[in-house]
Amino acid sequence: MDKLLLIFSTLFGLLIGSFLNALIYRLPLGINIAYPRSACPKCKHVIAWYENIPVLSFIYLRGKCSECHTKISILYPIVELVTAIFAFAIAPRSIGPTALFNFLFFLSVFCAFLVHFIVDLKHQILPDSVTIYLGLMFFVIGLIIRPWTFWAIGGSIGLGFPLLVSWIFYLLRGQVGLGGGDIKLFAVLGLYLGPMGIIQNIFLSCLLGAVVGVVLIASKAIKKENPIPFGPFILIVASFQIFAEKWFSDLLIYIP
Ligand SMILES: [Zn+2]
Structure with missing residues (x-):
């Protein structure tokens, strides 16, 4: 691939x-x-353009506000770097007549996943606007490249199955199991992953969530009462399914 194009993508x-x-x-x-x-959330100092240059400004400011010296979260440069690394990695894979379209599609999906991932960890919510954005993209792509049964059944399973499980859980325990945000995310992913893909995602994200939950509680990293956001597990599994499709299908051989 053209080096200049790769630098530009990054x-x-x-x-x-x-x-x-x-x-x-x-x-x-x-x-x-x-x-x-x-x-700055503390002193309200408006951030100048030269204090807003990705990664470099963080280094130049030594991770502090230039006015009040409040610490700036390391998460800022990390999000910038991770997005740049993804763009760098995906650019050479986007070839052919639809290269630009592919590049922008995968990058937008990744960005939506990254925002959801961090917001869910920090605030235990999956913002509707991000889920709707993903849904619109997946719906349009589905219309173009898939038979309607693929996305329609995928989306219905993604919505219906977790909803059913939550309802049964509610009847048995009187508690709401999955959050509404998680169910909406499953529904939207079903549009793109299709019937089999969304079933694999539901199964594997529950498995991953259960394993990590048990480890965190056993190691006393968190208390049993503290809710663990479930969105990140759905997003990790979906990332493998969408961005490392071949690797994911190779891995499935080892899962009974
Ligand atoms: Zn400040």
């Missing part, structure tokens, strides 16, 4: 990562994503 990833940081901060607080301009 820089584009850095910029998008910087935008994702704004989304991660603003979406859960319900702040408009375009206005007002970013400011």
